[in-house]
Amino acid sequence: MTTLKDLSRHLGLSVTQVSRALNGHSDVSARTRARVETAVKELNYIPNLTARRLVSGRSGVVGLVAEAGPDTPEDSVFFETVLGLSGEFSRRDIQFVLHLMPPGTGDARPVYDRLRLGGGLDGFVLLGPCPGDPRIRHLEDSGVAFVVHGRSHAAPPYPFFDVDNCAILHDHAARLAALGHTRIALVDAGPGAAFTAFREDGYRAALEAAGLRPDPALVVRAPMTEGNGLVAAIRLLSDPATRPTAIICGNLLVAKGVFAGIRALGLTVPGDVSVTAHDDVLRAVGADGFAPALHRTRAPIADSWPHLADFLARAVAGEDPAALQRVAPFKVIEGASIAPPPENAH
């Protein structure tokens, strides 16, 4: 292994000067800098991060803690998250530790402690926050850097990256209301996660602004799978008396199931039911293949990874959390899957 000392011996320079040359300090002549560069290549010098860490007090390692569940292996969102984050951190020469707790562990806080104190991790990415998330409180208390994908509440003090779930659902609901719909259903993720609350807030606000009374029977919550979309559509639409004339879907998988359910009941989109969805742009499921074309909002989840990595790196470096927050924009992509409600609908 080549060290700075080897390099300095080989060049007839002091260790100090070689270090300064490598780190781009000012008081190094151009000639020396060039000589150092070539020597680095010649001797295949690779700086020892461990030593650098010892001096700086930081480890250059961040982590993601997750609890494995029975569905984890099929959770393509989680997989994309892991891949995306790993790629971003790798690019930044930050080591990314994936710590998977055994199923049923429950409390992640001791795990964070062990990794932070014993393992020298100096930052964490936190996924799927819920309102008043105890993990977040714990990390805040322990003073370690972290970044959240999502938010536990509307204006948190910590670094985060999120999409404006409230505005997105507001857009869907308001648009449908403007078309004349009065019974607008929402099929979204199961309760627990904070984002579902934001979404419902936006949904309700839009309805109320349009003078409509939100009907709890029109909100269906379940894990966002195609199967659950199908089931929800059939349950919602079976009774013509109480049937909604529009359905907002939490993501494209749900929308797929809802389309299938509508078709199975012999109904049409948008003749009988208008359908909209939010699109996270997961690679597993595309927005093509909907006929008629799906009206949707679009905010690629993949946009999150660079920001999350960047924010965490800067939080570790001690930057002000207030500068490390971002609510991503979303696009509205018009589609023929919405129309005014049918005449006969009440």
Added chain:
Amino acid sequence: MTTLKDLSRHLGLSVTQVSRALNGHSDVSARTRARVETAVKELNYIPNLTARRLVSGRSGVVGLVAEAGPDTPEDSVFFETVLGLSGEFSRRDIQFVLHLMPPGTGDARPVYDRLRLGGGLDGFVLLGPCPGDPRIRHLEDSGVAFVVHGRSHAAPPYPFFDVDNCAILHDHAARLAALGHTRIALVDAGPGAAFTAFREDGYRAALEAAGLRPDPALVVRAPMTEGNGLVAAIRLLSDPATRPTAIICGNLLVAKGVFAGIRALGLTVPGDVSVTAHDDVLRAVGADGFAPALHRTRAPIADSWPHLADFLARAVAGEDPAALQRVAPFKVIEGASIAPPPENAH
């Protein structure tokens, strides 16, 4: 942060002696050891891993290096691997770093070097070896511990966990030959990976032992997807003159496609064509849903993770690689998808 120096000052001992007490060395009196223990709790001392690393040269961190490709997000085998390994290492208090190289990086060797020398990783898991794998040679040359999922050749000197692909394919082919089949096709993964060569070896050996001449036209290689299975079946079976009477499938996805292809051509299993497959027991695709029941060999890929983690931990500790090798057993699960070839077959 409490350091050894703080502890030693607090106890009136030397740093040396405190360190020795904590690490269970022999020349420390029981009384001193007890005093140190209480002081550790009192001052909430947590050893600094970075410093320990610097002096010991070991980090307690292992890594997995992979190149991201366009298909990676849908590669459920890779995902299961990452999840399985992460879980196993987490249980062992070993940090597991996932390093994802950007698409098109090509040569992973500099990445290994950077992680090993610069980042202090002291072991790697290597996936998908090919014959004469340059990564393996590089890791061998650099003297770092590693374990391979699979093998680059039959009797390698390094730690590995593998299934006996040769014996598995031999079993399939021999069994079909014993039933009287003379034209036995193989639909397996694209070339490149070492395991496909082992599989073909077993396949050819069984054919030759049965007095049959392997026909290159009966071996179809492509990524193991349902679509490719379907295409392969149709290509193989379209010409009744050269049609095989049995098809061995590399995995269940391929078998699904092959079944679909056979059905599309108006043929039956096993009346016209016998079908067998190897089953890695991926959660994404089950062996149910085949009618008639698929004859198959079975070796759950999930059995690999504990062994890989164990072998790597022990390799890092300096254990003899010869003790860290295992070829997993497989089971034969009889199914009605095989039968003697049809009378009219030549």
Added chain:
DNA sequence: GTGGCGATCCGAAACGTTTCGGTCGCTTCA
């Protein structure tokens, strides 16, 4: 000639730990 200044370089300390090679008393045994 000297004082100052900028450019370039260097020695040494520091980070927190482990470990090598001791020292210091005390007992034991010839």
Added chain:
DNA sequence: TGAAGCGACCGAAACGTTTCGGATCGCCAC
């Protein structure tokens, strides 16, 4: 009585880097 052995302890070096506080030298202005 002296050597040997042993238990308990310690100082200092080492790991590879960064950084603080100088040092050296040539050059210019006075």
